[in-house]
Amino acid sequence: MSSDLEIKFPTIPYDENHSEEYHKLNTEDWSPFKGYDLAEIFIFAMSYAYANKLPRKPIEGRDKKLPPRGFDTQMRHMMRTLAIHEERNVKIVKDSNKIVKICAEYANAGFSEIYKKIKGSTANRAQILEDMIAEKC
Amino acid sequence: MSDEYEITSIKLKNYRQYYDQVTVNMIERDKGFTVFLGENGEGKSNLLNAINWCMYGKEPHTRKSASLPIINTKHLEEAPLESTCEVMVELMMKKNESRYVIRRTLKATKHGLEERDVDGSSVYTLDDQNGLLIPKGLEVFNIKREFDMLDGNSAYKPGNLNFDAHIMEILPENLSRFFILDGEFLENLFDKFEEIKKGVHQIAQVDLLGEVAENIKDIVRKNPKGLSEEIEELNKQIRNIENHLESRNDDGTIRYSHDLRWNENDGGKCYVASGEARLKDLKTDSENITQEYNETQQEIENIGAESMQKLSQDEKEQESEIDYMLKTNTNQECERVQNLVKKGPIIFLKDAISDAIDMISKEEDRGGLPNKIKRIFADDLLTVGKCLCGNDLHINHKARKNIENMRDRLSNDVDVDIALNIRFENKNALENYGNVLKDIDDARDKYETSNESYKNAQKRLKLIRSKMEKTGNNDHVELLVKRDNLRKTQENINREIGNLEYEIKYKKNELRNMQHSRSKLNVRDKRTRIFQHNRKIWEDTKTTIDGMVISLEEDLREKIQNTMTEYFKQIMYKDDFDRITINENFNLRLLKTDRWDVTGSLSAGERLFMALSFIAALRKVTGYLFPLIIDTPLGRVSSTPRELLGKKLPGFLEESQIILLATDTEYMAQVNKGEKNGKTMKELLNENVKTTEYRIRYDTKNRTSTIKPISTIEEHN
Numbered sequence: 001m002s003s004d005l006e007i008k009f010p011t012i013p014y015d016e017n018h019s020e021e022y023h024k025l026n027t028e029d030w031s032p033f034k035g036y037d038l039a040e041i042f043i044f045a046m047s048y049a050y051a052n053k054l055p056r057k058p059i060e061g062r063d064k065k066l067p068p069r070g071f072d073t074q075m076r077h078m079m080r081t082l083a084i085h086e087e088r089n090v091k092i093v094k095d096s097n098k099i100v101k102i103c104a105e106y107a108n109a110g111f112s113e114i115y116k117k118i119k120g121s122t123a124n125r126a127q128i129l130e131d132m133i134a135e136k137c
Numbered sequence: 138m139s140d141e142y143e144i145t146s147i148k149l150k151n152y153r154q155y156y157d158q159v160t161v162n163m164i165e166r167d168k169g170f171t172v173f174l175g176e177n178g179e180g181k182s183n184l185l186n187a188i189n190w191c192m193y194g195k196e197p198h199t200r201k202s203a204s205l206p207i208i209n210t211k212h213l214e215e216a217p218l219e220s221t222c223e224v225m226v227e228l229m230m231k232k233n234e235s236r237y238v239i240r241r242t243l244k245a246t247k248h249g250l251e252e253r254d255v256d257g258s259s260v261y262t263l264d265d266q267n268g269l270l271i272p273k274g275l276e277v278f279n280i281k282r283e284f285d286m287l288d289g290n291s292a293y294k295p296g297n298l299n300f301d302a303h304i305m306e307i308l309p310e311n312l313s314r315f316f317i318l319d320g321e322f323l324e325n326l327f328d329k330f331e332e333i334k335k336g337v338h339q340i341a342q343v344d345l346l347g348e349v350a351e352n353i354k355d356i357v358r359k360n361p362k363g364l365s366e367e368i369e370e371l372n373k374q375i376r377n378i379e380n381h382l383e384s385r386n387d388d389g390t391i392r393y394s395h396d397l398r399w400n401e402n403d404g405g406k407c408y409v410a411s412g413e414a415r416l417k418d419l420k421t422d423s424e425n426i427t428q429e430y431n432e433t434q435q436e437i438e439n440i441g442a443e444s445m446q447k448l449s450q451d452e453k454e455q456e457s458e459i460d461y462m463l464k465t466n467t468n469q470e471c472e473r474v475q476n477l478v479k480k481g482p483i484i485f486l487k488d489a490i491s492d493a494i495d496m497i498s499k500e501e502d503r504g505g506l507p508n509k510i511k512r513i514f515a516d517d518l519l520t521v522g523k524c525l526c527g528n529d530l531h532i533n534h535k536a537r538k539n540i541e542n543m544r545d546r547l548s549n550d551v552d553v554d555i556a557l558n559i560r561f562e563n564k565n566a567l568e569n570y571g572n573v574l575k576d577i578d579d580a581r582d583k584y585e586t587s588n589e590s591y592k593n594a595q596k597r598l599k600l601i602r603s604k605m606e607k608t609g610n611n612d613h614v615e616l617l618v619k620r621d622n623l624r625k626t627q628e629n630i631n632r633e634i635g636n637l638e639y640e641i642k643y644k645k646n647e648l649r650n651m652q653h654s655r656s657k658l659n660v661r662d663k664r665t666r667i668f669q670h671n672r673k674i675w676e677d678t679k680t681t682i683d684g685m686v687i688s689l690e691e692d693l694r695e696k697i698q699n700t701m702t703e704y705f706k707q708i709m710y711k712d713d714f715d716r717i718t719i720n721e722n723f724n725l726r727l728l729k730t731d732r733w734d735v736t737g738s739l740s741a742g743e744r745l746f747m748a749l750s751f752i753a754a755l756r757k758v759t760g761y762l763f764p765l766i767i768d769t770p771l772g773r774v775s776s777t778p779r780e781l782l783g784k785k786l787p788g789f790l791e792e793s794q795i796i797l798l799a800t801d802t803e804y805m806a807q808v809n810k811g812e813k814n815g816k817t818m819k820e821l822l823n824e825n826v827k828t829t830e831y832r833i834r835y836d837t838k839n840r841t842s843t844i845k846p847i848s849t850i851e852e853h854n
Contacts, residue, residue, distance in 0.1 A: 032474045035640035037647075040478055047485035067370050069651070077559045078482055084556070085489035090500045093559065094552035126470055129477035130581065133484050 009076060009096050013063035013104050014042060014111070021115050031118060032125035039070035042107045043078060049110030050082060051136045056105035063104075079103045141166070141762040142232045142307055143794040144188075150225040151209040152187050154180040154835060154842035161844050163764075164829045166794045170787075170822065173798045173844070174805070175833030180842035181798040184833075185317050185768055191226035191241045193310045194280070195268050198319055198768070206263055206270045207243070211841055213261070213272065216247045222275065229287075230307070236287040239304070243269075243280050250274040308763040311336050315752050316761070320769035326748040334723035337693060337755070346686045353679040357672055371655045378648045382412035382641065398422060399626060412644075416637050421722060423630045428724070428736070430623045435735065437616045448605045455598045456624070462591040463628060467635030469587055473580040475643075480573045483566050490563045497560040507557060508550040515544035693758065694719045700754035701747075708746050708785050717747070725751070742778025745770065753790055764794035771803045771818070780808045783821025 014022065025033045025041050033041050049056075071079070083092050083099040092098055114132065121128045146162045149155040164171045175181045183205075186196040196207070206213075208224040216222045225242040251262040251273035261272035271277060284303040285292035295303070308316060315336065326333070338344040379385075384392045392410040399422040408418045438449055483490070500506050518540055522530050530537040566573075606617060659669040698719045705717060705727075714735070718726045727736045727747065739747065756762060771779055786795070797804075799818070809815035822828055830847040 033478065034636075035643060036478055043482050044478065047482035050489060051485035067374060069367075069371055069374055069654075074562070077562050078486055080555070080559050081493040081563060082486060082489050084493040084496055084559075088496070090496055090505070090556045091550070091553050093556050094550065124470065126473040126477060126581070126584065129474065129481060130577065133477065133481050133577070136485055 009068040009071065010100050011065035011068055012039075012042065012071065012100055013059055013065055014038075015059045015108055016062045016064045017060075018108075018111055018115075019064050021111070025115065025118065030125070032129050033118075034125075037070045038066055039075060041111075042066060042103075043071075043075050045110035045114050046082065046103050046107035047078065047110070048114055048132060049106040052110070052113070054106075054109040054113065056102065057109035058105055059108055082106065140232065141792050141794065142230055142764065144228055144230055144764055144796070145236070146229045147184070147187065148225070148227040148229075149187055150223065150227075151212040152190075152224050152226055153183045153205050153207060153209060154840070155183075155187075155844075156209045156211045156839070156841035159844055161831060163794065163796060164827075166792060169827030169829060171794075171796045172804065172819075172828050172830045173796070173833055174801055174830055174847065175798070175835075175842075176800055179833045179835040180844075181768055181833060182319065183842075184798060185319065185766060187226045188228065188317055188766065189313060190269075191228050191239055192304050192308070193313065194241065194282075195310075197314065199270070206261060206272050206275075208245070208271070208275070209841065210261065211839060213247065213250065213275070218247060218249065220247055221245070222247050237303075237307075238283070238285045238287060238292060240283040240285075241280070242283075243277060245271070245275045245277040248274045248276060308761050312755075312759065312761055313763075315755055316763045317766045318752070318768065318770075320767075320771070323745060323748045323767070323770060326744075326751065333751075337697070337723065338690070343686055343689050343693070346682055346689070350679050350682045350686065353675050353682070357675045357679065368655060368658050371651055371658065375648065375651050375655065378644055378651070382644055382648070384409040384411045384414040399426060399630070412637075413641060416634065416641065419630050419634050419637065423627060423634065424720070424722065424724060426623055426627045426630065430620060430627065431736075433616055433620045433623065437620065448601055452598065452601045452605070455594060455601060459591065459594045459598060459628075460631065462587060462594055463631060464635055466584070466587045466591050467632055468639065469580070469584040471636060471639040473577075473584050476576055476580050480577065483570070483573055487567070487570065490566060494560050494563050494567070497556045500556065505553075507554045508547045509554050512544055512547035512551060515540050515547060519544065690721070694721070694723075696758045697751070697754045700757050701750045704750035704753045704789070705747060708750060708781075708789055709743070717750075740775065740778070742775055742781075745778065745782070749789070756790070756793070762793065764796060765790065766796040766798070768798040769800065769803065770797065771799070776809045779818065780816075780821060783808065783816070783818045784824065787822060787826035 022038055022041060025031045026036065026038060028034060033044075048054075079099050080093050083102045084090055086102050087098075117132060118128050121131075123131065143165055144163045145165070146160060148158065148160045150158045173181060173184060182198045185198045189198070190196050190207070208222055212224075213222055221244055223242060223244050225240065227238060227240040230237045230239065252259045253262050254260075263270040264273050266277065282300040284295070284300045286295040298306075304310075314322060335344070338347070376387075380387065380392075386392050391414070393407045394410040394415070396408045398406045398408055398418065409415045434449065434453075497506070504511075518524060519530065519537065524530055524536055524540070528536060530540065602617065602621070656669060659666060698717055701719075702716045705714075713729055715728045718728060720726070725736065725747070727739065727743075729735050752765070756765075771782070804818045807815040807817055808821065819828060819830075831844050832847050833842055833844050835842045
């Protein structure tokens with residue numbers, strides 16, 4: 001068992017108002033995330049928000065939960081990395097609740113943007129993602 | 138000596154049109170064929186029903202509109218009120234030296250029978266009682282089934298087997314429809330591939346194994362209660378993925394999407410929502426579209442000129458190239474998307490990653506990391522009882538207290554050591570950052586190149602088709618449009634198949650990883666260890682059974698396919714075909730020597746020969762050697778195959794008893810009416826085999842049928 005899983009990781013919240021859109025991204029043919037886990041959409045939204053300097057957005061409504069198991073070691077490290085950078089404190093890695101809160105706020109900010117971009121695009125699925133990434137390369 | 142079963146006689150007592158007792162002796166195979174002649178409605182099909190009822194208690198050859206009860210109406214009328222009426226069918230059979238009697242008797246008490254008026258005549262009101270038509274007011278009180286062996290004239294019960302088991306040995310019910318045949322069934326045999334598959338599965342017990350595998354799957358999916366939260370959660374996710382792959386809801390019911398299946402005759406049926414079940418639906422539709430496409434293509438070729446055929450050939454090549462390109466293209470798009478979904482976040486987080494690496498390194502440099510080693514060191518000092526400076530660390534000594542406090546603080550901070558792992562992973566990510574970008578560029582280039590080739594191929598195809606349209610007449614244009622639409626639908630379905638296959642592969646991989654994690658977690662405690670051990674045994678068993686099912690089915694299909702091809706070559710009047718293939722859905726295809734599928738354009742005669750070949754192959758492969766009883770086989774068959782059937786049937790299935798039921802037109806009229814010395818079916822058969830004919834005659838006044846041998850005089854008349 002890898003060491004990161006020894007630290008208990010809480011469930012990851014996302015805004016209930018985004019629930020249907022998460023589901024659409026996960027199931028619709030036009031979405032590049034079709035067939036992927038919600039966790040992957042979450043991480044993409046979170047990192048997109050960071051790269052685009054979107055302000056963190058607290059979850060306003062009721063929250064829905066993503067199970068931590070969907071977040072593999074690499075994803076958790078990305079979340080911890082962002083939290084260290086954000087808090088300017090390495091010791092934050094032992095506070096999983098705080099890490100998750102920071103990341104959930106970033107994901108919340110990024111999600112609406114990426115959903116809008118994906119839904120409004122006529123490009124093919126890969127091109128939509130590539131365009132988003134290209135802005136930051 | 139032959140191992141075939143033969144029916145030596147059939148005795149009917151008050152069965153449907155047959156009043157009182159009617160006994161008919163059948164001819165053994167080495168003495169020829171038995172032929173029953175009668176017009177429609179005189180009682181031919183009810184002979185098939187009688188055999189079926191005697192053996193299985195069912196009458197599958199009854200028309201829905203039939204108004205005759207199972208028990209003879211004259212017998213019913215004659216029976217006094219509250220007396221017992223009886224209907225009985227008895228089959229005498231033999232195999233080698235053994236002789237058997239199979240008998241089924243139904244007894245009922247006649248109360249006041251309900252009647253109604255139909256077109257001015259009074260008929261009994263009938264009740265459908267388990268598939269049998271019984272007049273209202275007739276109370277069935279006994280149905281007796283007997284299976285006896287005969288020794289001389291005395292009968293005895295053989296062994297310990299019950300009636301059903303004996304019948305199962307002779308011919309299982311699900312196979313009976315392939316032996317006791319009516320013309321309509323033969324004609325449409327190949328539209329019933331689902332039924333054929335089911336029947337063949339039952340015969341080979343493949344379905345039984347499949348059920349066992351399904352049950353094991355349920356056992357494997359069940360998890361013990363009271364496991365850790367982590368395992369429970371993992372189980373839930375595993376179940377979700379399994380449900381997704383099997384397109385099931387949590388309650389185990391099938392989950393459907395709103396997308397309509399391609400086949401519009403399918404009663405508006407929708408595709409299942411996801412996973413392998415959806416893939417199966419899509420593949421079935423894709424095959425059906427291919428079949429219709431091939432038939433359309435064949436039509437185009439049939440009415441086309443040589444130039445059209447050349448263009449058709451170019452078109453076919455182009456289409457297969459496009460198929461290949463589409464698949465490659467779809468795969469490359471999926472890979473490209475996966476690359477971006479997985480690696481996009483690394484690109485987005487690049488600055489944060491660099492920054493975090495610096496911060497962790499600084500923390501390490503100032504001695505803040507790793508905490509675990511410092512804690513061990515503190516533990517060592519406390520164990521040895523000496524400080525670094527050489528002072529003893531007595532209990533209650535202030536220095537000892539300080540070190541203990543430091544150790545406790547470090548214990549709390551051990552979790553921070555994970556930052557070193559993060560730094561390691563992040564450094565790797567940055568070192569590979571160039572490759573990440575390169576991978577994205579490469580995936581895009583590969584996709585664009587293949588997409589470009591795909592588009593060019595489509596342009597070439599469009600060019601070929603526009604040439605075809607110019608060459609063709611109106612029929613061509615219409616057919617080309619139809620084919621074009623089929624092609625587009627097929628492309629869409631194939632694209633989805635490609636995506637779905639990729640998704641399934643991805644999900645299965647995810648599932649494997651989760652199952653692996655669960656196994657690791659399970660090892661922690663004894664209870665789950667035992668459960669895991671049991672689960673492993675079940676999983677291994679299921680894998681073995683799945684393998685058996687696949688290999689059994691493949692083996693069976695291959696045997697039927699090869700034997701069928703042999704028989705078909707033996708009986709068919711054209712020789713430009715190569716072989717018959719049967720795919721996993723039991724779709725049968727006849728391929729010509731140029732590998733072109735001609736199944737869709739077969740004539741009624743060719744379909745009849747193919748059906749007979751299939752039935753012959755089924756007999757041989759399954760080993761059930763029951764007589765072949767065919768009712769009205771020549772319905773829509775034209776003169777050439779009819780003539781050929783007359784000539785070839787005697788040599789086909791040389792050892793099997795064959796009983797034919799035919800109309801006079803089928804049997805006694807000249808087959809090739811245009812020819813001066815054209816022969817009847819009887820004459821054609823008699824060139825190679827003797828025939829014994831019976832006449833079934835229906836007396837409208839008495840509403841009863843009789844069966845009598847046709848005398849030589851009647852025959853000449």
